[in-house]
Amino acid sequence: MASLAERKAYREKIMQGLYETAEGNRLLGVTGSKLRDDLGIPDADIAAACTYLEGEGLVTVDWAAGNTPAMVMLTHQGIRVMEAKEEEQE
Structure with a gap:
């Protein structure tokens, strides 16, 4: 079982990976x-x-099947969160 810090890091990595791979387009998903x-x-x-x-x-x-994510896509809200983080880093 992952620690709290690991779980938070995994969630952040997924959001960043989705945002970069889908280029901020909520119609593009990642397996x-x-x-x-x-x-x-x-x-x-x-x-x-x-x-x-x-x-x-x-x-x-x-x-x-087996509680496995087949396709993951950012929502509009997810894109807004990632854009806000990107703006903070500029």
């Missing part, structure tokens, strides 16, 4: 397996992080 492989997040933790982010309204998830 859960690509996120897992690119970000190095264990299966159970990627499912938990996607569930959390979906509950916050930041992503939508198409789930496959």
